[in-house]
Amino acid sequence: FGPIMSVRFGSDDVVVLSTYDVIHEAFVKNMAAFQSRPHILLVNALTEGYGLAFPPYSPEFGQVRQFSLSTLRGLGIGKRSIETRISEIAQDMVKELDTLDGKPTNVKMIVGTSVANVICSIVFGKSFEHNDPAFRKVVKANFNSWSDPKHSGNKSMMMLFPFLRHIQPFKESFKYSLDVHQDIVDFNRKEIEEHIENLDENEPSDYIDAFLIEMKKHSPDDPWFHEKQLLHSISDLFIAGTETTTTTLLWCMIAMLHYPDLQARIYNELMQEIGEQVLPSVDHRDKLPLFRAFIQEILRYKTTVILGIQHLTTKDVDIKGYRIPKDTKVTANIDACHSDPNVWKDPSKFDIHRHIDKDGKFILSRKVIPFGIGARSCLGEKLARIEIYLFLANIIKRFEILPDPKSEHLPPFDDGLSGLIHSPFSYKVSLKPR
């Protein structure tokens, strides 16, 4: 036990870092030593070693990662253009939720197709109707990619013991994972083909265009700038971005059900500071301390990616007096960091006021790290933060979030499904138009 410990995961020893200080010391202060990823057989069977989230570090991979980050930024992440687009998608989601007419519904697909449409706008330069069958199929495939209730446990086991893939019921789960991933890849391949046909090199309008143009600047045998990498890059952006953001929004709604007084106070804050007629925008954030504190507390209390993604050391390195040898698997226990009693008073309590100072101002915390920190931290952090803010503000402004009257209990807030992503059990909610 302690902030640095070694734990046996399957057949491997993995170093687990469990406080903000040690995670920061490792992933930020010793960034270069921790920027690689281990080879995971199950993942490689899906990605052929390409993509953005799982490849080990090399200077050439660093280039493609950096290209992706700056392209996503250049396309407007953190700037007004993408904010406007997300705001439009949020309003479209509200319209879709309006059609439910307050009927208790599991809203995961409506929220999920809206979240996926944000990524579609950036990657494909277009969005899809909520009821488009091919789009719904690929959004479901994104959800099932890591969190299918029937297979995710088997998948986690196969990550630890790859040989299990040859034995039932793991064999079936392995095939299922390949099939689901293939659905995502097929959808994305079709989009790439259309982009190749219609490419205007003078006016790249999305990530695929930018990648195709960049590819032409590299030799045909470049190890990373080729079509296969493009295919797996965009698949990773969808898989990493859809379920995580949707899950966070679903936790937000559960919190609103458990704390109706807080919901009313946040609604009043939005009404007083923005008003009924004005669309919520990131520019309003300084006037919304309660709302921002709520989001930050959700990101702390319900850590979506509990153990982050594994890192691999590239050399021997000393952290707080412990020697971690080269080629050691290392993981950040983000959930433990968010529940550290030395940092958070009464960490198991959901309390938004820990993020508000005595003058009523919001306190931005660098110790809430749901997106990880350092060289392999989340590529979609800025995008996800804007999405959560705008989607939630639009929902709260338009609807009162109420429990399903037919259900005896509220959906649990302190329990859920645990795999790579910690998501709530399936639940229905009634969104009563205000």
Ligand code: HEM
């Ligand atoms: C609430 C939403 C999200 C959460 C909580 C989240 C969390 C994370 C975490 C914990 C990591 C691993 C960090 C590490 O290894 O140290 C990660 C990596 C990543 N995320 Fe996210 N993420 C979210 C949304 C998104 C979105 C919207 C996108 C893309 C549009 C995205 C793309 C990625 C990618 C590509 C990586 C791999 C980065 C690398 O290996 O260099 N994520 N995310």
